[in-house]
Amino acid sequence: MSFAFEVLHRDAGSAARLGRMTIRGIEVPTPAFMPVGTRGVVKTLSSQEIKDFGYKIILSNAYHLYLRPGHKLVEQLGGLHRFMNWDGLILTDSGGFQVFSLARLRKLTDEGVLFQSHIDGSSHLFTPELCIEVQEALGSDIIMCLDDVRGYPATREEALEALLRTTRWAALCLGAKKRVDPALFGIVQGAMYPDLRRLSAESLADLNLDGYAVGGLSVGEPRELMVEMFEVTLPLIFEAVPRYVMGVGKPQDIIDGVLRGADLFDCVLPTRNARNGTLYTSHGSVNIRNSRYRDDPRPIDPQCQCLLCSSYSRAYLRHLFQEREIFGLRLATLHNLSFYYHMMENIRIAITQNRLHSLARDFSVQMEETDD
Amino acid sequence: MSFAFEVLHRDAGSAARLGRMTIRGIEVPTPAFMPVGTRGVVKTLSSQEIKDFGYKIILSNAYHLYLRPGHKLVEQLGGLHRFMNWDGLILTDSGGFQVFSLARLRKLTDEGVLFQSHIDGSSHLFTPELCIEVQEALGSDIIMCLDDVRGYPATREEALEALLRTTRWAALCLGAKKRVDPALFGIVQGAMYPDLRRLSAESLADLNLDGYAVGGLSVGEPRELMVEMFEVTLPLIFEAVPRYVMGVGKPQDIIDGVLRGADLFDCVLPTRNARNGTLYTSHGSVNIRNSRYRDDPRPIDPQCQCLLCSSYSRAYLRHLFQEREIFGLRLATLHNLSFYYHMMENIRIAITQNRLHSLARDFSVQMEETDD
Numbered sequence: 001m002s003f004a005f006e007v008l009h010r011d012a013g014s015a016a017r018l019g020r021m022t023i024r025g026i027e028v029p030t031p032a033f034m035p036v037g038t039r040g041v042v043k044t045l046s047s048q049e050i051k052d053f054g055y056k057i058i059l060s061n062a063y064h065l066y067l068r069p070g071h072k073l074v075e076q077l078g079g080l081h082r083f084m085n086w087d088g089l090i091l092t093d094s095g096g097f098q099v100f101s102l103a104r105l106r107k108l109t110d111e112g113v114l115f116q117s118h119i120d121g122s123s124h125l126f127t128p129e130l131c132i133e134v135q136e137a138l139g140s141d142i143i144m145c146l147d148d149v150r151g152y153p154a155t156r157e158e159a160l161e162a163l164l165r166t167t168r169w170a171a172l173c174l175g176a177k178k179r180v181d182p183a184l185f186g187i188v189q190g191a192m193y194p195d196l197r198r199l200s201a202e203s204l205a206d207l208n209l210d211g212y213a214v215g216g217l218s219v220g221e222p223r224e225l226m227v228e229m230f231e232v233t234l235p236l237i238f239e240a241v242p243r244y245v246m247g248v249g250k251p252q253d254i255i256d257g258v259l260r261g262a263d264l265f266d267c268v269l270p271t272r273n274a275r276n277g278t279l280y281t282s283h284g285s286v287n288i289r290n291s292r293y294r295d296d297p298r299p300i301d302p303q304c305q306c307l308l309c310s311s312y313s314r315a316y317l318r319h320l321f322q323e324r325e326i327f328g329l330r331l332a333t334l335h336n337l338s339f340y341y342h343m344m345e346n347i348r349i350a351i352t353q354n355r356l357h358s359l360a361r362d363f364s365v366q367m368e369e370t371d372d
Numbered sequence: 373m374s375f376a377f378e379v380l381h382r383d384a385g386s387a388a389r390l391g392r393m394t395i396r397g398i399e400v401p402t403p404a405f406m407p408v409g410t411r412g413v414v415k416t417l418s419s420q421e422i423k424d425f426g427y428k429i430i431l432s433n434a435y436h437l438y439l440r441p442g443h444k445l446v447e448q449l450g451g452l453h454r455f456m457n458w459d460g461l462i463l464t465d466s467g468g469f470q471v472f473s474l475a476r477l478r479k480l481t482d483e484g485v486l487f488q489s490h491i492d493g494s495s496h497l498f499t500p501e502l503c504i505e506v507q508e509a510l511g512s513d514i515i516m517c518l519d520d521v522r523g524y525p526a527t528r529e530e531a532l533e534a535l536l537r538t539t540r541w542a543a544l545c546l547g548a549k550k551r552v553d554p555a556l557f558g559i560v561q562g563a564m565y566p567d568l569r570r571l572s573a574e575s576l577a578d579l580n581l582d583g584y585a586v587g588g589l590s591v592g593e594p595r596e597l598m599v600e601m602f603e604v605t606l607p608l609i610f611e612a613v614p615r616y617v618m619g620v621g622k623p624q625d626i627i628d629g630v631l632r633g634a635d636l637f638d639c640v641l642p643t644r645n646a647r648n649g650t651l652y653t654s655h656g657s658v659n660i661r662n663s664r665y666r667d668d669p670r671p672i673d674p675q676c677q678c679l680l681c682s683s684y685s686r687a688y689l690r691h692l693f694q695e696r697e698i699f700g701l702r703l704a705t706l707h708n709l710s711f712y713y714h715m716m717e718n719i720r721i722a723i724t725q726n727r728l729h730s731l732a733r734d735f736s737v738q739m740e741e742t743d744d
């Protein structure tokens with residue numbers, strides 16, 4: 001087991017912390033954002049491009065890779081790192097959230113979750129044991145426990161059932177783990193009920209897992225409620241382990257998470273928004289489809305050093321989007337992942353300098369200057 | 373005017389020639405293949421990637437860029453080279469072929485061609501003068517004369533009308549040319565009638581243009597007829613200028629053109645086929661969608677050094693195609709353009725060594741080993 005996490009510095013004005021997560025000799029400075037490579041590829045980009053930004057860890061999905069091409073095939077081909085030519089770290093989501101959000105006819109029992117594939121309708125039973133088997137076959141560096149995710153709003157009874165099941169499953173996941181190397185993270189549930197979040201965190205704590213995630217967010221709840229759940233849940237997780245906020249989020253959400261002590265994030269927004277033509281910049285977001293950019297010779301963000309901003313005009317990117325040229329999706333994705341990388345860098349620097357609140361305020365003003 | 377073309381060596385066993393075309397100080401070794409960047413982008417790739425292969429010249433299209441985003445806009449933004457961040461050479465097709473193949477309600481008169489845009493149905497009159505204006509505004513290095521293209525089969529009367537009009541238009545294009553720098557190429561028509569090809573070539577020769585193309589091929593004729601037209605038409609073009617076979621072709625077609633004295637080629641096949649999952653290799657073509665590649669750990673072509681072949685398995689590429697991941701289209705495009713670049717390099721070496729016929733034979737055998 002080569003997993004380690006150290007807190008290097010605490011922000012004087014908030015619960016934010018600067019840390020270092022080390023796996024297989026690879027150091028991830030935290031707080032960190034993990035680009036999403038659901039199907040063994042960060043959409044439109046090569047692994048080398050992800051590495052060139054400075055990213056050390058990406059997220060992939062057990063659910064998708066289990067269905068296609070199959071975890072056994074990936075294992076036979078040397079594991080996910082080799083399959084996708086990525087020598088950094090991989091965290092795989094367990095599939096709990098994907099079964100909730102994508103699969104059809106989901107049926108939850110204590111044994112596991114029975115569902116129909118969103119691809120071909122075939123039936124599958126995802127158990128804690130299978131979830132670990134899949135992630136170990138993929139060769140993940142960080143394995144997530146299977147969790148029971150509910151939508152918003154969930155009744156107190158539903159939320160209690162889901163969190164108790166999530167804890168039982170976490171124990172089964174821990175027991176099912178055969179490989180020593182990967183770290184195992186638990187997922188705190190409890191919907192929007194502070195006392196249930198506490199119950200979930202405390203019951204999972206007994207398992208002494210390598211890290212803990214705040215799950216069950218970004219399921220349709222208002223933003224304020226999500227931030228309240230950060231506030232409630234993050235302090236319940238051990239100081240000594242990484243705290244991961246799953247599926248979050250917008251730049252402002254990430255800063256709100258960091259301010260409350262979160263270390264890891266993942267989200268499809270920078271890559272998905274890129275493909276929709278929405279680009280993050282230091283002066284707000286830009287929707288490149290807007291006709292005002294038709295003849296705009298300026299780069300998307302003069303402060304950005306990415307391929308898009310160093311070599312192409314807004315007018316060119318708009319032209320690519322108008323013509324549905326794939327290269328436009330790629331340039332926009334490069335840009336947004338560059339933006340997120342530098343945002344996390346700035347967050348880490350601000351923590352070191354005990355001025356994260358000030359960065360958060362400036363950032364909040366900047367990001368409101370949207371053109372939309 | 374900084375255009376020059378030299379024949380450096382003639383193959384002892386065929387009409388093939390090794391040459392060097394120089395424009396703006398940029399040297400293009402010929403025979404050369406020009407990747408197609410119809411809308412100011414070689415689909416899925418960056419200009420840097422095209423440059424990294426070694427390509428010195430690409431093709432773009434006056435017709436498409438005139439319609440969107442508009443040649444005046446591109447000019448205002450500094451020209452096509454700057455717009456697409458390409459510092460190599462650009463040859464633009466005049467639009468004659470695109471109006472023939474894409475536009476609706478095409479009406480030909482001596483003045484020009486009236487057509488409706490394939491994008492929005494708007495009406496446009498493309499004249500020889502406008503065709504030059506558009507290409508000069510784009511800042512092309514090689515401008516093609518507007519030509520009258522007919523389908524296959526065309527009657528002798530149609531073919532005669534089209535070639536005479538093409539010659540008149542070429543004279544008008546020459547007269548309309550305002551900029552000194554770009555080279556101007558004429559297009560030999562005459563459909564599949566050898567005597568009309570001769571008439572076309574001879575009447576265009578009087579204009580003393582910088583180069584000549586064989587047009588009106590790849591319009592549905594049998595392959596043998598196309599090769600016969602190479603055989604008939606190419607010797608009719610001056611020895612001292614580049615001979616360009618437009619819209620051709622498959623690897624075997626290109627070798628057949630080179631054997632008969634052609635210097636330049638362009639074709640959408642390597643890029644379009646890539647996006648359909650068909651990859652060219654030294655052992656025939658591979659359709660990566662084929663289920664036999666599901667668990668194939670080998671590179672597409674062990675003899676290829678491209679990003680795809682050096683870093684990814686066939687199984688991974690198939691997975692990307694199965695999942696409709698854009699990165700797969702990009703990897704396949706990189707591979708096919710790498711294949712074409714090295715094929716042209718091998719052709720040039722074979723000419724130097726007076727063994728092009730032998731390369732053509734070997735190649736013909738190799739390319740038949742397809743999996744489809």
